[in-house]
Amino acid sequence: MRLIAAAFVAIFLSACTSETKELPILGRHDFTKRMVDGQEVMDTLYYSIPDFEFYDQDSNRVNENLVDGKIYVTDFFFTSCPSICPQMKRNMLTVYEEFLQEDRFQLLSHSIDFIKDSVPVLKKYAGKIGISSSKWHLLAGEKDEIYDMAEAYMVAASEDPKAPGGFAHSGAFILVDGEGHIRAYYDGTTKEDTELLIKDIYTLLNATP
Amino acid sequence: MRLHRLLVVFPIFLISCFTVEDNSGKSSYLTHCASCHGESGKGFQELIPPLNQADYAQENTDRLACIIKYGIEGEVEVEGVVYDQPMAGILDLSPEEITNILNFLVTDFKLRDKKFQLTEVRTQLSRCQ
Numbered sequence: 001m002r003l004i005a006a007a008f009v010a011i012f013l014s015a016c017t018s019e020t021k022e023l024p025i026l027g028r029h030d031f032t033k034r035m036v037d038g039q040e041v042m043d044t045l046y047y048s049i050p051d052f053e054f055y056d057q058d059s060n061r062v063n064e065n066l067v068d069g070k071i072y073v074t075d076f077f078f079t080s081c082p083s084i085c086p087q088m089k090r091n092m093l094t095v096y097e098e099f100l101q102e103d104r105f106q107l108l109s110h111s112i113d114f115i116k117d118s119v120p121v122l123k124k125y126a127g128k129i130g131i132s133s134s135k136w137h138l139l140a141g142e143k144d145e146i147y148d149m150a151e152a153y154m155v156a157a158s159e160d161p162k163a164p165g166g167f168a169h170s171g172a173f174i175l176v177d178g179e180g181h182i183r184a185y186y187d188g189t190t191k192e193d194t195e196l197l198i199k200d201i202y203t204l205l206n207a208t209p
Numbered sequence: 210m211r212l213h214r215l216l217v218v219f220p221i222f223l224i225s226c227f228t229v230e231d232n233s234g235k236s237s238y239l240t241h242c243a244s245c246h247g248e249s250g251k252g253f254q255e256l257i258p259p260l261n262q263a264d265y266a267q268e269n270t271d272r273l274a275c276i277i278k279y280g281i282e283g284e285v286e287v288e289g290v291v292y293d294q295p296m297a298g299i300l301d302l303s304p305e306e307i308t309n310i311l312n313f314l315v316t317d318f319k320l321r322d323k324k325f326q327l328t329e330v331r332t333q334l335s336r337c338q
Contacts, residue, residue: 082297086253087244094256128256128294164297189244 009175023175023183023200027154041057048180049152054110054145056137057122060106064139069178069206072106073197075188076150076169078113079125084171084189089129091194092173096136096199104178104205107136111152112167114143127166153182171175173197229257234313237306241299242277258287261318273314274307274330276291276309276338303332 027047033040053063073095074197079087092107099105110115122138141149150157155170173188175197184200217326239248242260245251260266265287266273280298282318302310308330314320 082245082295082296084244086257090247090253091258125256131253 015089023177023178023203024032025177026182026184046179046181048174049182052145052149052152053139054137055119055128056139057119058133059119060133060137062137062139064180067106067108067176067178068106068181071178071208072107072108072176072203073200074108074110074174074176075172076110076112076146076155078111078165078167078169079117079121080113081165081167085170088108088171088173088188091188091191092136092192093129093131095173095198095201096131099201100135102205105135105201106209108139109136109137110141110146110149110157112146112169113165114141114146155185173205221242234308234309236316237310238313241302242310244295250314252287255290255292258285258290258292260314263318264311265288266314266318266320270286270311271333272310273320274284274304276312276331279300279309279337304334307334 001091021086025046029047031074032043032045034043035041036096046196048170051064053061056062056158073092075088075092077088079085089109092109096128111122119140122140125140126133126136128180150169153174155172155174157169159166160168169190171187173182173193174182175186183204184197186197210257229264245257248262250259250263252259252263258265265285269276276296276298278298280296282295286292298322304327308325308327311320311325311330315322316326
């Protein structure tokens with residue numbers, strides 16, 4: 001009996017310590033040398049998301065300025081996707097509702113169906129889910145821009161006639177900080193990872209003034 | 210004390226006997242249907258209609274096997290809300306798997322009172338439009 005109690009305490013403790021885990025800056029970083037007082041010093045140039053420009057469901061221009069200094073979560077989907085997307089959007093909606101009142105937070109969902117998902121199609125989809133473009137932007141763009149963006153976020157997205165709906169894409173949610181650094185990836189199809197994401201967003205929000 | 214234990218264990222055995230078939234329907238549902246319709250069949254906002262105690266499903270039990278296999282397009286009104294997200298069919302499903310999914314909908318989502326028989330599902334599938 002005592003052993004069980006001890007095990008429980010241990011589990012509780014380990015759960016507590018994992019909460020304070022730091023979120024590293026991900027990606028391939030560069031290093032530069034510079035001279036300070038005659039000494040050579042190495043600086044790290046952290047990988048960051050390049051500038052971009054897309055249009056959201058309300059024809060708002062969405063670019064790097066919109067998310068400057070803000071924490072955001074991004075993913076890739078398409079409106080006619082019959083496989084993992086509804087589950088991803090269901091989980092994203094949980095994140096949306098959690099941070100609806102948080103001005104330092106944004107959501108960006110890139111449609112990879114550059115043929116069908118025009119601004120009006122995205123607007124209708126947003127209306128059906130019941131989301132506002134002041135917080136959650138569904139983004140339309142040109143083929144190359146979208147796929148370059150997926151590459152910049154280091155996730156898979158491609159046209160694939162064999163995939164359900166004609167496109168294949170990662171089910172990842174990507175957490176990006178106010179300086180455009182990727183901080184973590186989550187499986188957007190599971191509730192467990194979505195809960196972890198929410199916790200990590202709070203961690204980043206609490207770390208930034 | 211012993212009798213007590215037996216009383217607990219015995220019903221568990223009984224339950225496990227009756228749910229072998231249901232579990233396979235449930236696991237097929239979770240694999241093929243739950244991403245859109247949700248684990249508890251509540252649908253998703255106004256994008257994906259509910260299945261759990263939903264009028265459209267209850268009124269169209271004679272077409273559901275065809276819808277599962279071949280999908281459905283166009284507007285569908287469910288519980289007063291119009292949905293028009295196209296549903297992809299799952300051509301790989303066998304009549305047995307479809308029967309099990311439908312029976313999961315019967316037991317868990319109150320689709321109808323009576324369970325589906327394989328013969329009924331086969332007949333439905335032979336008449337899909």
